[in-house]
Amino acid sequence: MKNSLNKGGKIALIGAGSWGTALAILLAGKGYAVCLWGHNSDHVDKLISDRENKKYLPGSLFPVNLQVVHPLRQAVENASLIVMAVPSHAYRRVFAAMVPFLMENCRIVSAVKGIENTTLMTMTQVMSEILTTQSDIPKNIQLGVISGPSFAKEVALKVPTAVTIGFKDLAVAKEMQQVFVTEFFRVYASSDVIGLEISAALKNIIAIAAGVCDGLGYGLNTRAALITRGLAEIQRLGAAMHAEAATFAGLSGLGDLLLTCTGDLSRNRTVGLKLGKGKTLDEINGEMDMVAEGIKTTLSAYHLARKMKIEMPILEQVYNILYQGKSCSEAVKDLLTRELKVE
Known part of the structure; x- marks a missing residue:
């Protein structure tokens, strides 16, 4: 049975941070009935009363058809499309709690750029595992991912943006492409789900490294070299996981890598910048309201690379x-004085 999501269809947006809110506003702006859910009840109450996410995305008012709800069940039930925008460390718990309420034939899109620490799984792999092990689940649920160079603030402001949406079934990816596309938000379709997820997760780690170099006062030469060699590392791991090479030259690969390594709105680059200027990780975490996925993903990716015997010196x-x-400074020195290689 085919999923059909018309303008009367319901979309659940799980995660009320900046990115989840931006996507909820975008989809509601197209006329869909959108339910936005957040884990913090006080934050949700503020969203309901303010009709705006003043904490994470100030200045972007909610369309009338964007409803904010407390219970997870209320958000998920009868939703033809669910967009997951919760941090990777909470993803498994939240998704497992949703499963009993999923409708048959629904599409689920991960908008999360991370790898689970304990299992070294991507988010679609986490969902697939839960769906195959949890009893009494709906059938024919399609799992996908959306990724690309897209700061939430700019998407909410309707700054022209391009991303990629991926499902293993390209026909489903094209179906979801139509759901998300607007005159300012261009969407490409792909069937390379693992490639999109690996490139999206690992670019955050390279962005931390780029921030470190900027914090140490190095120049544009350094940043360009780091981005280029960082992409080579991401491609290396992606190839070992049977991703398509072209994905890493696309929006989720090179595109998102460039944005995250150079943009002032990048949380991961900011982490690196502060590290390079001498702050400790505990101090940096204490100063941040939002999650920088690259911190936890570094741990996951490091162990994943070792497990797969992939050399990734920047990651290391x-x-x-x-x-x-x-x-x-010692880390940069060790990178530069490694044994010389053939490119």
């Missing part, structure tokens, strides 16, 4: 800075 040095207490 970011891991050493974040989790082994290595100084930023």
